[in-house]
Amino acid sequence: APQALADHAGKYLTVVIAREAYAIAASDVREIIRFQKITPVAQMPDAVKGVIDLRGRVVPVVDLRARFGFTADSTERICIVVVRFEAEPGLFVPMGLIVDAVDAVEHFTAEALVPPPAFGSALSPDHLLGLAKTREGVKLLIDPGRLLRNAL
Numbered sequence: 001a002p003q004a005l006a007d008h009a010g011k012y013l014t015v016v017i018a019r020e021a022y023a024i025a026a027s028d029v030r031e032i033i034r035f036q037k038i039t040p041v042a043q044m045p046d047a048v049k050g051v052i053d054l055r056g057r058v059v060p061v062v063d064l065r066a067r068f069g070f071t072a073d074s075t076e077r078i079c080i081v082v083v084r085f086e087a088e089p090g091l092f093v094p095m096g097l098i099v100d101a102v103d104a105v106e107h108f109t110a111e112a113l114v115p116p117p118a119f120g121s122a123l124s125p126d127h128l129l130g131l132a133k134t135r136e137g138v139k140l141l142i143d144p145g146r147l148l149r150n151a152l
Helices: 144-151
Strands: 010-017 020-025 029-034 048-054 057-063 079-088 091-099 101-108 128-134 137-142
Touching: 010 091, 010 137, 020 101, 048 091, 079 101, 079 144, 101 128, 101 137
Parallel strands: 020 137, 057 091
Antiparallel strands: 010 020, 010 101, 029 079, 048 057, 079 091, 128 137
16 A cells, blocks of 8 residues: 555444445544434535534534435434544534444554545545455545535
8 A cells, every 4th residue: 555545544434325335534533423403504515414513512514425426315324423624724623424324443454455546436536535445345435624625
């Protein structure tokens, strides 16, 4: 794996979005909460569903299914993964990501990580940190910072 990618070896939270397996670095994940009422905010991109009140803090929520161009069919396991990302240098903000289900925490070795393909993914590669090859198949590694900067 290229050095930059090898630096990303470690624990990931695997999630399901439109029946596909994605992974978010566990270090970016703050908490997982059950789906709750989202207050819409006018004139936001379609994928930005609005805001939630998380213990007195207003947190914006992005529907990853809509962000990636999938139709949202709700499942019983739907939930919100709260991630922390660097909005600008030194400023870390929480953001909620709607996913169909949370799967597991997995450890990916540097050898399992490969760069993203140049095409063919539901994600444009600039949101994709890389791919992790596992026994169950390929997991797409999401970079929340780049994903969210480009969503907003």
